[in-house]
Amino acid sequence: MSDLITVRRITVVTHNRLEETLVNQFAQFGAKGYNAMDCRGRGEHELLQDVFAGATRVRIEVIVQPDVADKILAFLAEPQFAHQPMMVSVETLEVPASANV
Numbered sequence: 433m434s435d436l437i438t439v440r441r442i443t444v445v446t447h448n449r450l451e452e453t454l455v456n457q458f459a460q461f462g463a464k465g466y467n468a469m470d471c472r473g474r475g476e477h478e479l480l481q482d483v484f485a486g487a488t489r490v491r492i493e494v495i496v497q498p499d500v501a502d503k504i505l506a507f508l509a510e511p512q513f514a515h516q517p518m519m520v521s522v523e524t525l526e527v528p529a530s531a532n533v
Contacts, residue, residue: 436526439533440501441493444508445471446518448490455492457507462500464532467493489517495525495533 444454448470455466471491496504501522508520527533 435529437529437531437533438498439495439525439527439531440498441495441523441525442501442504443521443523444492444518445473445489446492446516448488450516450518451490451492458492458494458496458504461496461503461507463494463496463504465494495527497533 446454451468455463455468458466469491471489473489494504505520505522508518
């Protein structure tokens with residue numbers, strides 16, 4: 433097997449109006465690409481069933497070096513996102529060293 437390197441996958445689920453802002457900033461921090469897909473669901477902070485009726489959510493994933501992940505996570509922790517419907521998760525992955533991450 434080829435040599436492996438450790439990277440991070442950050443997944444953000446949020447309102448689609450934030451997609452462009454987030455992916456542009458992730459790129460400025462050093463993310464070389466991303467995947468985004470429409471999604472739907474319900475979380476504990478949606479107190480009323482129809483609060484986001486008709487609203488579209490997006491799931492954004494980036495796989496980045498650990499230092500880039502730290503910058504992205506710090507950005508997502510900024511006060512401007514405190515009241516946005518957003519779920520963020522981080523996973524540690526191993527990928528081939530030849531991957532362009």
